[in-house]
Amino acid sequence: MKLKGNLMSGAKLAMSVLRLNKYIKPLERARESGDTDEERRIIAELSSAWINDVIEIFDMDLDIKGRENIPEGPCVFVANHQGYADVPAMLKALEGHATGFIAKEEFKPVPLLAPWIERVRGLFIPTQRGDTRESLRVINEGVEIINKGFSMAIYPEGKRSWGPVMDELKAGSFKLATKAKVPVVPITIDGTYRMFEEHERITKGQSAKITIHPPIETAGMSRAEQAELHTRVEEIIRSALPNNGYESETE
Numbered sequence: 001m002k003l004k005g006n007l008m009s010g011a012k013l014a015m016s017v018l019r020l021n022k023y024i025k026p027l028e029r030a031r032e033s034g035d036t037d038e039e040r041r042i043i044a045e046l047s048s049a050w051i052n053d054v055i056e057i058f059d060m061d062l063d064i065k066g067r068e069n070i071p072e073g074p075c076v077f078v079a080n081h082q083g084y085a086d087v088p089a090m091l092k093a094l095e096g097h098a099t100g101f102i103a104k105e106e107f108k109p110v111p112l113l114a115p116w117i118e119r120v121r122g123l124f125i126p127t128q129r130g131d132t133r134e135s136l137r138v139i140n141e142g143v144e145i146i147n148k149g150f151s152m153a154i155y156p157e158g159k160r161s162w163g164p165v166m167d168e169l170k171a172g173s174f175k176l177a178t179k180a181k182v183p184v185v186p187i188t189i190d191g192t193y194r195m196f197e198e199h200e201r202i203t204k205g206q207s208a209k210i211t212i213h214p215p216i217e218t219a220g221m222s223r224a225e226q227a228e229l230h231t232r233v234e235e236i237i238r239s240a241l242p243n244n245g246y247e248s249e250t251e
Contacts, residue, residue: 009057009202016053017112020046027119036148040098043120043150047091047099054088058195059204064093066212069185074146075215076177079187080166080237080245081155085195085208090153090187093210100145102138102154102176121150127158139175146180156230162197164190166238166245171230178226183215186233188240211240 023046030039055062077099079090087101100121108114108124117124123145125138142152156173157166177184191208213236221229238244 009204012057013054014112016050016057017116019053020050020116024119036150040149043098043100044096047120048095051088051091051095055092058085058202058206060085060089060195061205061207062089062092063207063209064212065210066214067093069212069214070094070097071183071185071215073182074149074151074180075183075185076146076174076180077151077153077185077187078169078173078177078233078237079153079155079189080241081157081160082164082189082191082193083160083162083195083197085192086155086160086189089189089192089208089210093187093212094151094153097151099151099153100142102142102152102173104159121145121152123152135172139172139179142176143180146176146182152176156233160197161193163193164242164245165247166234166241169230169234169237171227174226174229174233178218178221178229181219183217184229184233185215186213186236187211188213188237190241209240213237213240 023042027039027042030042054060077090077094079086091099098120100123101117102123102125103117105124105126107117123138123142126134146152154173154176156169158170161167174184188211189208190211191206194203194206194208196202216229216233218226218229
């Protein structure tokens with residue numbers, strides 16, 4: 001990572017997170033009292049405050065389509081994963097909708113950021129192969145959160161693609177929706193890698209497109225339909241990417 005050009009923007013980003021501290025006590029009170037309606041309201045409000053800070057700091061230009069496809073109730077948002085800017089870009093697209101993220105376990109030690117992932121009902125999932133039991137525990141915890149009325153977002157590629165080429169989606173991630181019997185909402189992210197990954201430094205003034213596709217109901221799905229769900233969603237997400245998210249033959 002190139003530090004030059006990142007330090008000032010990084011400091012501004014840290015300050016944007018610190019400004020959220022005023023929400024900590026109200027959020028804790030709502031959670032402790034079991035007032036999930038109030039908790040969702042606060043999460044939606046603080047998420048909006050943070051993402052608008054981030055968009056201003058990095059001068060992000062987001063073209064968002066399909067907001068009418070966001071269900072009123074809880075659901076699982078499934079997106080491709082191009083870069084670090086995916087989270088603020090998705091939160092802007094889902095503004096007003098309380099959404100927790102399934103984040104990689106590597107983010108758990110990150111100061112400032114990690115506590116907020118947990119405060120907004122996000123979870124950390126292991127990325128080491130073979131840790132099936134822990135991954136299943138996290139998925140089951142996510143189902144419990146969804147059953148309380150919160151939505152979750154997940155990137156089933158498992159890692160950033162660092163560009164427009166999309167990897168295959170992991171089937172296990174979709175248990176989050178099928179176990180909770182809530183809709184899956186495919187989301188295509190196109191261009192966020194230009195904000196950092198393309199040159200390995202924060203690059204302001206970049207644009208990205210976010211396409212929210214129609215939801216797919218999972219309640220009543222047969223096992224065969226569930227087994228094919230990751231392929232179906234992958235095709236939908238790819239449909240809004242240049243070259244369907246595959247490498248160009250000329251590259």
